[in-house]
Amino acid sequence: MRISVSSKRVALLLAAAVTVVSTGVTVARAESTDDKVLHDGEITIGIHNQVPWGYRNADGTVAGVGPDMIRAVLGPLGVKKVDFVIVDFDALIPSLLSRRIDAVASGLAITPPRCKQVIFSNPDLAIGDAILVKKGNPLNIHSYADVAKNPAIRMAGGRGSSDVEHAISAGIPKDRILLLKDVESSVGALLAGRIDADTESSSTVINVLKDPNVGAKLERAVPFTGLVVNGQQVANYAAIAFRPDDAKLRDTYNEGLAKIKADGTVKKIFAKYGFSDSEIAPSDVTAKKICGDDFR
Known part of the structure; x- marks a missing residue:
């Protein structure tokens, strides 16, 4: 009788241990890009090497509207290492979805077909x-x-x-x-x-x-x-693109974007690349409004 009870207890303890281990594995796998970015202070960004969107200078430095926006928003949050990967324009979204990069910051416009593939930050630029x-x-x-x-x-x-x-x-x-x-x-x-x-x-x-x-x-x-x-x-509203499962990172970015719009940083970045105030996307034009039912 005691042997039977002990066996049951052992079985229960083993089951509990397996549950704990399994839960730990699940949590580790479910760690979002947002957690990794803010915890490690690193992010990998896709650009297509085109002025003024995102490009590499002769000295190896990276410039452009997208890279400058990423630095301005994520820098204050402790993201100090930003790796830029040059990708052909039509391969930017596939590279994002395959996890080669964490986000696209290269003048990618929000369009209904793209809203079905990725999620966007609120727009920064309005370009015809x-x-x-x-x-x-x-x-x-x-x-x-x-x-x-x-x-x-x-x-x-x-x-x-x-x-x-x-x-x-x-x-x-x-x-x-x-x-x-x-x-x-x-x-x-x-x-x-x-x-x-x-x-x-x-x-x-x-x-x-x-x-x-x-x-x-x-x-x-x-x-x-x-x-x-x-x-x-119709105008092109440019924004940062993220993977659909990285909504938390997108929302974090949107909060930072609102702050640098309010303090004039966006205006300075745009002026650096020849854009006027009229090309700053209005605050009432959001990714949700553009994507409609496909917004996530």
């Missing part, structure tokens, strides 16, 4: 679409509608970019849009006569034309009307 054309705008392109109605116009854009999504939504057939991996490729194609126009964000076009060699041959099509929804041109 723009078109690069040859000097003199020989095909008189002033809207996506102009491109859509003229089958002779060949256009390029960044693979996976929101500008291309807008162009397609505005009625430009997919088979008339050449998808390229970066701005340099698109500019090269335009200069070589392989395309007639290149769709980019207005900020990217402004920066491209700062190069005197490019500015002598290309120009920004002005005025320009992009995608119009409910009577209003």
Whole structure:
């Protein structure tokens, strides 16, 4: 009888021990990126090496709107080591989801399709679409509608970019849009006569034309009307992207973002890269509002 009771007790103790061990393993595996970032003070950020979004200088330092925003928000929280990984633009989200990086800070716009894949911070920048054309705008392109109605116009854009999504939504057939991996490729194609126009964000076009060699041959099509929804041109609202299971880190970032917007830090960062106050995303434009039912 005593042997039986002891056996039961041993079995119960073993079961309890297994439960404790299992619980410990579960907790360790469930540790969020937020816990790791704030505890270890380290984070890995994806950028696509493009001015002004996120890029590496010749001396190896990293600059850009995204990197500066990450440092300004997370620095005061004790995140002192930020590793930047250069990734092709269309590979940024796959790299995030595969856990190669912890977040994307490289001018990624909040769009409904992306809201289904990742979660976004509230936006910092509000940027419209723009078109690069040859000097003199020989095909008189002033809207996506102009491109859509003229089958002779060949256009390029960044693979996976929101500008291309807008162009397609505005009625430009997919088979008339050449998808390229970066701005340099698109500019090269335009200069070589392989395309007639290149769709980019207005900020990217402004920066491209700062190069005197490019500015002598290309120009920004002005005025320009992009995608119009409910009577209003659609703007790209740039934000930081996180994995869906890192909502706590996203929320922590949003709290810091609100603080640096209020104290003028965001204004200074944007001015450093040529952006005006009008391009600071309004506080009432949130990721939740843009993502709608897909917000998490």
